[in-house]
Amino acid sequence: MSRDFREVDRETLFLLPPSVQDWLPEDHLARFVVEIVDSLDLGRLTSAYGHGGKRAYHPGMLLALLFYGYATGVFSSRKLEQATWDSVAFRTIAANSHPDHDTIAAFRKRFVEELPDLFVQILMMARSMGLVKLGGVSLDGTKVQANASKHKALSWEYATRLEAQLEAEVERLMALAEAADDEAEVDIPEELKRREDRLEAIRAARAEMEARAAARHEEKEKVWREKMEARSQREKRSGHKSGGKPPSPPQPGPGAKDQVNLTDPESRIMKTADGFEQACNAQAVVDNTSHLIVAAHVSDAVNDKQQVVPALEHLATAADAVGRPEAMLADGGYHSAANLALCEDHGLVPFIAEGRQAHNLPLATRRSELPALPADGDVVARSRHRMATPEGKAVYARRKATVETVFGVIKEVMGFRRFHLRGLRAASG
Numbered sequence: 182m183s184r185d186f187r188e189v190d191r192e193t194l195f196l197l198p199p200s201v202q203d204w205l206p207e208d209h210l211a212r213f214v215v216e217i218v219d220s221l222d223l224g225r226l227t228s229a230y231g232h233g234g235k236r237a238y239h240p241g242m243l244l245a246l247l248f249y250g251y252a253t254g255v256f257s258s259r260k261l262e263q264a265t266w267d268s269v270a271f272r273t274i275a276a277n278s279h280p281d282h283d284t285i286a287a288f289r290k291r292f293v294e295e296l297p298d299l300f301v302q303i304l305m306m307a308r309s310m311g312l313v314k315l316g317g318v319s320l321d322g323t324k325v326q327a328n329a330s331k332h333k334a335l336s337w338e339y340a341t342r343l344e345a346q347l348e349a350e351v352e353r354l355m356a357l358a359e360a361a362d363d364e365a366e367v368d369i370p371e372e373l374k375r376r377e378d379r380l381e382a383i384r385a386a387r388a389e390m391e392a393r394a395a396a397r398h399e400e401k402e403k404v405w406r407e408k409m410e411a412r413s414q415r416e417k418r419s420g421h422k423s424g425g426k427p428p429s430p431p432q433p434g435p436g437a438k439d440q441v442n443l444t445d446p447e448s449r450i451m452k453t454a455d456g457f458e459q460a461c462n463a464q465a466v467v468d469n470t471s472h473l474i475v476a477a478h479v480s481d482a483v484n485d486k487q488q489v490v491p492a493l494e495h496l497a498t499a500a501d502a503v504g505r506p507e508a509m510l511a512d513g514g515y516h517s518a519a520n521l522a523l524c525e526d527h528g529l530v531p532f533i534a535e536g537r538q539a540h541n542l543p544l545a546t547r548r549s550e551l552p553a554l555p556a557d558g559d560v561v562a563r564s565r566h567r568m569a570t571p572e573g574k575a576v577y578a579r580r581k582a583t584v585e586t587v588f589g590v591i592k593e594v595m596g597f598r599r600f601h602l603r604g605l606r607a608a609s610g
Contacts, residue, residue: 201273211249211270218245221302225295238280243288244299245274254596258282258289290602293610297498300477304502307473317469317508317532317576319584320492320515322485323592324460326599327448327608331459334450335386338437344387347380386441394435401431445603449481461600461608464488466496467584468503469510474587475503479609485514493527508532510580521560531564532577 205211218241226240249270250261262282264271307313335343351373358369408428416423442448442459451460462483466476476495480488489511496506509524513534524531554566567573591597600608 201277204269204273209270210252211274214249214252215245215274217303217306218248220306221299223299225298226292229291238278238284238288240288240292242275242278243280243285246271246280246285247289249274251597252595254594256597256601258285258601261285289610290607293602293607296610301499301502304473304475304499307471308503312471313468313473313475313503314470315468315475315504315506317510317579318466318475318496318506319469319510319580320464320466320489321512321580321584321588322462322464322480322488322514323588324451324453324458325463325479325597325608327442327445327459327461328600328603329442329444329448329459331442331450331457333444334440334442334459335383336437337387337390337435337439340383340387340390340441344380344383347376347383351376351380382443386443386446387435389441389446390435390439393441394433394439398431398433405430447481447603447605447608449483451483461605462488463608464492465584465587466492467587468506469579469583472583472587475499475506477609479605481605485511486517486520489515489520489523493523493529497527508576510577510583512580518559518561521564525560530567532568532573532580533564534568534577535561535565 221241221244223241223244226244230237230240246261246265250256250264253270255261255264255271259282261271262280262285265275265279266272304313354369354373354376358373405428412423412427440450442450445459448459448461450457451462453460462480462485464478464480464485465474467473468475476492476499478488478491478495480491482488506529508530509532511531511533513536516533516535521531521533524533551566551569555562558566568577602608602610
């Protein structure tokens with residue numbers, strides 16, 4: 182006897198008009214995203230639209246489309262457009278409409294500046310729902326690939342050589358043009374334009390490298406002066422000259438290997454787990470209890486030492502939404518006397534490692550008596566003592582289970598390993 186299967190009927194019309202509300206279960210993530218977006222104040226978005234022309238898609242729908250896309254690993258505007266046809270969830274969010282990829286891309290770029298305000302609104306909602314109970318936060322960074330190839334990076338040495346070569350070629354082409362050689366086998370105006378366009382790009386890259394070198398020299402010179410001042414003070418106290426050579430002053434100007442990427446000049450070559458990549462440094466401050474990101478920014482700095490200042494500034498901006506944390510956890514990449522003092526100035530107890538933490542310490546070391554904190558101990562001494570206490574070690578141990586978990590979810594679960602927009606402003610959005 183043959184098996185009786187359910188009928189597959191793709192031709193019969195619906196007797197009643199279907200509703201998008203019937204397409205998803207009540208507890209589906211897409212419904213939650215729509216409810217969150219519907220509760221946001223989108224006045225800054227809606228007021229940006231004029232009254233003429235074709236009727237625009239509502240910014241709330243496009244925003245929900247982006248939020249759900251990022252939450253489920255769909256980032257490309259073309260893939261988001263396709264998903265409004267292929268995916269029931271995306272089709273529900275878009276109310277059975279299909280905004281094209283140009284519309285989605287333009288919306289994402291246009292409202293980059295408004296996203297931080299929406300981010301704060303969502304944090305306020307999370308706090309009202311009891312999800313954020315800010316006590317301690319963890320700060321860390323992760324390198325995210327830029328929307329540019331590292332092979333499009335131009336070094337100072339090569340740019341200098343290439344500029345001279347192109348200038349010589351332009352001179353030869355100009356000489357040919359003046360000779361009016363009708364038998365020339367090249368299109369002189371076209372060749373001239375192509376070389377002049379390349380020269381313009383190279384000169385812009387060289388100007389950017391010079392600006393970066395000037396900023397770097399200023400910072401290095403400041404450090405050099407501080408070292409020389411400290412050396413002078415030691416000599417005055419001791420009454421004799423310090424041993425060894427004094428530190429050499431930094432040399433101004435770009436180095437031969439300084440680079441700028443022609444596709445995205447605001448990204449940098451950075452060392453990652455997969456080798457050197459064209460990337461940006463994404464920073465996140467994460468609530469230690471809920472694992473929610475409460476502040477975030479993107480930097481072009483290769484190391485993390487300069488990222489405490491912007492992180493504290495973003496925390497202060499979100500203070501009304503999430504409150505003020507009591508402690509800041511960070512790894513050794515953020516350690517400096519200035520950063521420790523900044524945390525204390527902002528009312529945060531810093532738990533910042535002073536270098537790489539050793540594992541599997543000998544029993545005698547683990548059970549050794551903790552030295553007393555000197556009465557005149559500075560901010561570094563206080564931090565060192567705090568991190569050596571059992572309580573300090575227990576607090577700091579929470580760091581890996583908070584912010585690194587968040588980065589793991591973003592990169593491994595959501596698949597976000599590359600920015601789709603260029604420039605720090607767009608990447609931050």
